[in-house]
Amino acid sequence: MTPWLTLVNIYDRSKTSFVYVFVSRGVFLYAAIDQTGQLIYAQEAFALQSSFHCPVCHQPVILKRSRKGNYFFAHLMQCQSDNPQGRQLKGEGAIHQQGKRLLALGSFNSQLEYWLPGINQQVDCWYHREPPIILEFQNSVISSHLLLQRHQAYLSITSKIYWVAHLKYWQSHRVSTWQRQLLHYHPDWGYYWLGMDEKKRVLIRYSQLPIIFSPQSWYCQREVISLTSGWLDQFERQIGRPYSFKSKNVAQEKVLMIKRAYQQNPAYQVVMHQLHEAGTTIDRIPDWIFQYQWQSFLIETPMWIVLALVWARMQQAKRPITLSTIDQILIALVNEKKIRLATLPLIQRSPLEDICSALYHCLLFYIKKQ
Numbered sequence: 001m002t003p004w005l006t007l008v009n010i011y012d013r014s015k016t017s018f019v020y021v022f023v024s025r026g027v028f029l030y031a032a033i034d035q036t037g038q039l040i041y042a043q044e045a046f047a048l049q050s051s052f053h054c055p056v057c058h059q060p061v062i063l064k065r066s067r068k069g070n071y072f073f074a075h076l077m078q079c080q081s082d083n084p085q086g087r088q089l090k091g092e093g094a095i096h097q098q099g100k101r102l103l104a105l106g107s108f109n110s111q112l113e114y115w116l117p118g119i120n121q122q123v124d125c126w127y128h129r130e131p132p133i134i135l136e137f138q139n140s141v142i143s144s145h146l147l148l149q150r151h152q153a154y155l156s157i158t159s160k161i162y163w164v165a166h167l168k169y170w171q172s173h174r175v176s177t178w179q180r181q182l183l184h185y186h187p188d189w190g191y192y193w194l195g196m197d198e199k200k201r202v203l204i205r206y207s208q209l210p211i212i213f214s215p216q217s218w219y220c221q222r223e224v225i226s227l228t229s230g231w232l233d234q235f236e237r238q239i240g241r242p243y244s245f246k247s248k249n250v251a252q253e254k255v256l257m258i259k260r261a262y263q264q265n266p267a268y269q270v271v272m273h274q275l276h277e278a279g280t281t282i283d284r285i286p287d288w289i290f291q292y293q294w295q296s297f298l299i300e301t302p303m304w305i306v307l308a309l310v311w312a313r314m315q316q317a318k319r320p321i322t323l324s325t326i327d328q329i330l331i332a333l334v335n336e337k338k339i340r341l342a343t344l345p346l347i348q349r350s351p352l353e354d355i356c357s358a359l360y361h362c363l364l365f366y367i368k369k370q
Contacts, residue, residue: 029042029061029073029074030042030072032054032055032073033053034052039055042071042073043071045071045073051117052073052120054073054075061073062115062120065146069143095198098198099139099198100137102198102201105230106125106127106227106235107129107233109129110128111128112125116157118156119153119156119157121153121154123154129160131158131160133160133232134157134161135164136161136162137164137196138164139166147182147346151163165193166196167195169195170206172245173215177342180298180300180343180344181345182346183344189207189208189221189239190209191207191211191298191347192205192208201227203227204225205223205225205235206243207220207221207222207239208240211296211298211351212294212296212358213296214292214294216246216293217244217245218244219244220243221239221240221241221243222242223240255290258290259283271305271308271309275312278312278313279315279316285312289304294307296355296358298351298355299339300342301340306359307363309339310359311363313333314326314329321364321367323356323357326356326363330352330355334352341355
């Protein structure tokens, strides 16, 4: 069926018609009525704490976001009290639907597409426990702002919230922004990340992720959980086994070429100036900072810049390597906006202490080695 447009004349603050877009697989609504009776466009609604209903049929609607980043309202297709498994959104991808069904196998008391009227939000999978458990399957990338907004809303209901990404987003050699955004923290598991392979019907938890690591050789814990009936008990009980990632080292003779490339790149002239302010140049920065292609799950700024600036400040201050010294330098660089920490929507604790400890041990190891 070919999609078509129908204009429905309803009162509007801007005196314009508002548009329903009817498609063959569902109805997408770009404006709805809030609790005060005002017509609110979906692009404005994400910042409001309100419930919404359709201006035509007066049924509750929920706010969603398309893959292109456009907000829209979606009707609740069926009353959940009439359907113990909740509703299934029309137009969702087959992978997303399969992923949600696999998540619901964790316990007998699960419910798909569970509606939470208190926060005007619907979750992929809800477990009726004490405390309740919320699971979300992300087969596509969403903004950190929307992720934070939804996660904060969920926290008002329960502390047990797990965001599962499709395994295609896991990279072992270069950390992506999306990996950082879906990073969790647990006292027993440390920093961890959840990925699903819906074809193999498994959930993989990478836990005890390192703060700073070289992709040439790094370690974490990895647990593969079969998504069969009752998998949730295994997920919460077990801790993964040691797991390693390895790739080729950068040849020593290429370090000089890397330094020259950074030095001549206009994008890094600010960094060259910052090193000059600290009384050094990129040529005097230790080779190991460039040889091992350092990465971090908690820092957005390229790690060679972080290590180079911290090392330069230490040399300038002529102080011994201590946790206190690293802490002062790190906080100063963050406050001066020379180091940008990663956006971590799912983590409530500050990562600064962990970053400081990792920097300390990294610098101490290589300085002693030299």
